[in-house]
Amino acid sequence: MTKQITNFIKKHQIIGAIALASFFCFNNSKAQVVSNFENLTLATDTFWDGSDLSGGFASGDAFLKNNYNTSWFSWDGFAYSNKKDSITAGYGNQYAAFAGSGYNGNGNYAVAYCAPNSILKLTGNSTGSVLSGFYLTNNTYAGISMRDGDAFSKKFGGASGDDPDWFKLKIENYHLGVIVDSINVYLADYQFSDNSLDYIIKDWTWVDLTSLGASDSLSFSLSSSDNGMFGMNTPAYFCLDNFSTNFGTGISTIVENEIKVYPNPVSDIIHVDLSKFAGEKIKLSIHDIIGKQLFISELLDENEFILDMNSYENGVYFINIESKKVNLHQKFVKQ
Template sequence: MIPRIVAAAALLASLPALAVTVTFEDLTPSTAYAGGGAYENGSALAGSFTSGPLTLTNNYNSSWGSWSGWAFSTTTDITTPGYDNQFSAFAGSGAAGSATYAIAYNDSTIAIPSGYQIASLNLTNTTYAALSMRDGDAFAKQFGGTSGDDPDLFQVVFTGYLSGSSIGTVTFDLANYTFSDPSLDYLVADWMEVDLSSLAAADEISITFTSTDVGAWGINTPTYLAVDNIVLNAVPEPSILLLGALAPVALLRRRR
């Protein structure tokens, strides 16, 4: 009997997990943007929003009109520079031409719901960050400098945590101007898929940024990221696996 149980449990454990994609298309932002579309950045003071099984948090300061954490947006302005256009993805839409996507600002986190594991997500630059790096502004330098030879780099870092302890990181270059041949320098303007399966055991993913453009107050590059299509794998509970393993044994007993 025991070998049958072990074999059945091993088979069930090896089955591919059911993937759930968080697309944000079930959300409707209500704050209109002058350049078209709308966004939601926590000004309603709810403190979070939920799409599918995922809840993302934000903080809004009504005294200053400032926010951090997560927002969601349908704005599509890829030409207007500056802070007023902080909610637009530089790709001009959500991933694969969809309408709605999320914006992560400053240090943000993804709390992984119980019963799920992170698999991947799509990302791109925001228009605010991209134009700041491409052209420079009053607060941040033009990447590459006036000569185009400055070795500038802007990265997003995903760190997985399990019960508060780091289990690994995944780093992605949002702009890379470090090549000896400046013609190879690039600034991400399309939606890119990032594999986060190495962090699957994490119960929380933190999102932080690094940049070569740093001043007295920290990173000068606008620390924004557009995110869409977060893929979570649903993991069967151990009790479900055990029931599945015992089912063939019960059936065998009935036949005898």
């Protein structure tokens, strides 16, 4: 059974979800592309580790990079697998998902070994789009290592169960070569005062990426509370499936200036006239110049919206209003 993990995601900036498709029109319909890796051919109970030196693999609008070392016959970045062994401990089971299969019982899924990071690049129409999210679970090798301990890694929680251990995935979003935002997801968390709440993720679990804004690529890295003289002791693996992107497929015919915003430019308090939405439920959001959402609110039958802009930096912003009928947006300047 899948679980939403909103409570386990710690954002570095304010929660947001949607990027602007352009600065003069707004996309009012979206297409979703899902990378489920079923396009990749594998024999039953096998894996691909990059030994063909192809440098990675593609599914949907995602390219997952792989680095293969011919001297050591080792790899890092991403591999893919259909192995179903969720009970065998040790490095020999590094290609298996702790969930026992791909998402929803499917065959193939991606395996990440972060040494130090794993890179996913967007391709096709999804390049520069807003991401939807993906499903993740622990790798069997890492999951059992945390649950039971082994020769290199401690048992999470320790003998008493009270040790505040954790295993964390950091996802950094790049757009136009710059880190735009990041989120943290705990693959295991034993930091609760109530030990019954401690967990190691085993089921496929949804990770929402909409807050990251427009994206060209993602960097995945892992950290742990269990470290030694040579670095992290916890095996640096996780598994990924059904990576989903959104991109616009239609342009609204309603253009800029359809929303009355005043004063514009604004220095402190901005007013938005909502009289044309009388009796309607709307979603109002504010985005910066690169499309990252900074504010969002749902409103019902309001005539006016007022927002204090004193905490916002000087620059160009956009107000977007979404109802059942239309998507409208308006540019304004804070100075």
